[in-house]
Amino acid sequence: MSQQQVVDYFATRPEGVLKFTQGALSKKLSKKGELQARADQNPSALSGKRARVVTRPDVEEALWLWVQKMEKKNEIVTGPMLMEKRKRFEELLHVPEVERLNGTGWITSFKQTYKMKERRRFGEAGSVDIRVVERDRIAKRRILARFDKRDQFNVDETSFFPSAPPERGLSTKQMKGKKKNKFRITVAVCCNADGSEKDKLIYIGKSKRPRCFGKKDPKNMRPALYYRANKKAWMTKELFEEWLRKFDEKMRRQKRHVCLLLDNFSGHDVEYKPKNVECHFFEPNITSYVQPCDAGIIWCLKAHYRTLLYRRALELEEQGEADIYDIDLLTAMRLLHEAWNEGVSAETIRNCWRHTGISPDDSDDWEDVDNSDVEMVEDDSESTLHEAWRVLMAYATSDWSRSQAEDELKAVLQDEFNPVDWQGPLNAVMECEDTESAVEAVNSLMPEFTKTSSHDNPSSPSHAIRAVCADLKKAEEDFMACVQELHDRKRIKGDMPPIEDLLDPPEEREDADSEETDHWSEGDKGLKEIAGYVEQRWDATGQLRLADVDEDEEQEEEPYKINYSKALEAARLLGEVCTNRGDFDNSFDLGKYL
Known part of the structure; x- marks a missing residue:
C-alpha cells in the first residue's frame, strides 16, 4: 500500500x-527508528511533541522494569526507593561517575513520564481486603486461646528519625550553612498482651561505634541499651535471629511457653526454631488492623518520645541554642528508653491489643464461627456497620475504583446494603483531590462512630483507639502543647500540619516501605536479572542497539540523492577506470551525459 x-x-x-x-x-x-526507540524507552514517550532528554535511558529502563515488578506485587514505590534503586542500577550497568544523577529533580519527571501516581499510604490499610482481616482475626483468636495473656507477645519494627523537627509544611529556624541532622535508626518493640512485660527496645543504627558512645558499650550503660548496626540500619535475618535466640532462652529460664506474633516481613523468616517460643505470622498487608504494635503502641511510643524531644528543644531555646532540634544517637536512645518505660503504660498496651480484635476475650462466640464463611462472622448490626465504614476508609486511602468499593460494601452489608444510603459518602471521597482530604471527609461523616468504635479508622491508630485509651489521648495533647509552644515562640512557622504527619513523618513511612519492599524484590539477584536484560538491549554508552529497532519491511525507500558536483567527480573517476582498462571510447563519453 x-x-x-x-x-x-x-x-x-x-x-x-x-x-x-x-x-x-x-x-x-522517515523518523520511525527514532520514534520506535523513544517508545521502547517508556510507554508514554510519544505522548509529547518533544522527546524527554534522558542522560542514561538504559538505567531508566531498568528502573521502570523494577517499578513494574513492584506494581505486580501490589507494592507502593516511593521517591527514596527510586533513588536507592537507581544508584544500584548505575553500579550494575557500569555508568561513569560523571553521568550518574545525585539530585532528586529527575524523580518528578520520571513519575510523570511513566504515569506513576503519588499516593499517601496510611499504615497498610490502603490495600486491605476486609474479609482477609476477619479471617486472620479468627485464626489468631484460636491460637491465642491456648496461652495466658502474659504469654501472648507481639514484636514489630519502625523506622525512626530521632531529630525530625515538626516541619511537615513548616519552615524551621536553623544555623546558616549547617546541614540538618537527619540520621535514621530502626527501633523494634516487643510487649505482651496484658502490658505486664515490655521487652528492651532494640536500636539498629549504621555505625558500629558511634562517636557519642565514647569507649562504653551500650549494654553496660545506665540504662542498659540493646544496640546493633549494619550498613542500612535495618532489621536483618541475622539480627532478628540473634534477638529471637535471646528471647527464647529468657522464656526457657522462666519455664514459660509463649506465643510470638509477627508480621510477614522477610527479615523475620529465620532458620532458627525456638523451643519455648511459638511464632505465628499475620497475613500480608493487614497489620494496621490486627497487629497490636502497629495499631497504637508504636504510635504512643513516638508521641511520648517527641514530647520529650520538644520539651528538650524548648529548654535549649531558653538557653539560647540555635539548633534546638539537634540530638545525638545516644541521647535519642535514652529518650526512647524513657518514653517506652515511663510513657507507654500497661493500660495503653492492653487497649491496643483489645482494639485489634485478635484476643479470644474480645469475642464470646468465636469458637462457633466457620472460618470459610467470613462474611457471616459478626451478626451484630452495629459491628457490621463499623466494618462498612472501614471499607469506606480503605476506599479513601487506596486506588480502588468506585465499583470495587461498592462491591466490598455489598460483601459486608449483604442484604442491608442500600446504594442510596452510601451515595453521599462515596461521592464525598470521589470529589477529594488527595488522600488526606478524603480521609478527613470520611472522618467528618462518621463522628458518632469514632466516639464509640474501636475499629473505625484504619488510617490512624490514635483516632481508632482515642476514646478507649485515655493515656494515648493525654500523650497526644501533651505533644501538641509542646508543638504549639514552639510555634508561639517563632521556632517553627507556617500552618500546623495534622498530628499524623508530626508523629509519623512521611520520611519514616517511606523508609519503612523501602525496607520491606527491598526484601520482597528478592534483593540483588532480581536487580541483576533486570540489569542483564537491559545490557542486552543497550550498549555501554547507553545507546539502544540497532538490532532492537525493527524497521518495517514495507516502508517505501526514498531515492538516493546526489548533487551535480558529485556526479561530475564520479564520471571522472569512472573515466580513469575505463582508461586504465583500455576502454578509451567510454572513458571520454561519460561526462557528456551530465
Missing part, C-alpha cells in the same frame, strides 16, 4: 475520519 493510499483510507474510514497529508506521513515514517 502506498503512502497516498494510506492517507485516502484514513480520510474515509467508516469508524472515524483521521486527516493528514502524504507529506506528514512521509516525515513521520
